[in-house]
Amino acid sequence: MASYFGEIVHPSSRAFWNEIDDDEFPENTPNIEFSLQWSEPEPTAIDKLLIVESEMLTEYVKASVLQGTKCVCTIVDSSNQECAKIHFDSNDYICTVSKKVSLGDAGYFTKAIVPLISKTKKLYVFTSNHISNYKSEDCDSSVLIKSLCSCEAKKDRDPKISILDQPNIVSGVGAGGK
Numbered sequence: 001m002a003s004y005f006g007e008i009v010h011p012s013s014r015a016f017w018n019e020i021d022d023d024e025f026p027e028n029t030p031n032i033e034f035s036l037q038w039s040e041p042e043p044t045a046i047d048k049l050l051i052v053e054s055e056m057l058t059e060y061v062k063a064s065v066l067q068g069t070k071c072v073c074t075i076v077d078s079s080n081q082e083c084a085k086i087h088f089d090s091n092d093y094i095c096t097v098s099k100k101v102s103l104g105d106a107g108y109f110t111k112a113i114v115p116l117i118s119k120t121k122k123l124y125v126f127t128s129n130h131i132s133n134y135k136s137e138d139c140d141s142s143v144l145i146k147s148l149c150s151c152e153a154k155k156d157r158d159p160k161i162s163i164l165d166q167p168n169i170v171s172g173v174g175a176g177g178k
Helices: 055-064 103-118
Strands: 034-038 046-052 070-077 082-089 092-097 120-126
Touching: 034 103, 046 055, 046 103, 055 092, 070 103, 082 103, 103 120
Parallel strands: 046 092, 046 120
Antiparallel strands: 034 070, 070 082, 082 092
């Protein structure tokens, strides 16, 4: 995928992210499954859920935000490895996703937490990427903060934060519709 030594060229389609041919694996390859293991009663409604993904952001949140919070849920994969934790702080739930959740498994992870997301009034997903992954003319800053939100959430969006230009791919965030 590189045309010059050291150059990284990202695929233009999600279909090519794993660079795996379908005939390399047998059709009965099991899909990874994630399960939520609650140590406290599962909430019936959530006012605010923050999902933090990427090693740098996760470590920052663990060191600065999660001090004094209680872990109420652990998300494990089919091999019983811990992949994410959900902490509770006053009225907010904060989910930190481990780097063990690969880009190829992000859809399965999202599917596992759909029941949690459907109970959530306000959902925030924080992720970080290298600036070279951002496809836009507006790359003159070393730090970009962009918003990607539903039509309903646009009413509450901070007008100082511009919306993510289209087309763009936010790796690790499952695609969805209305």
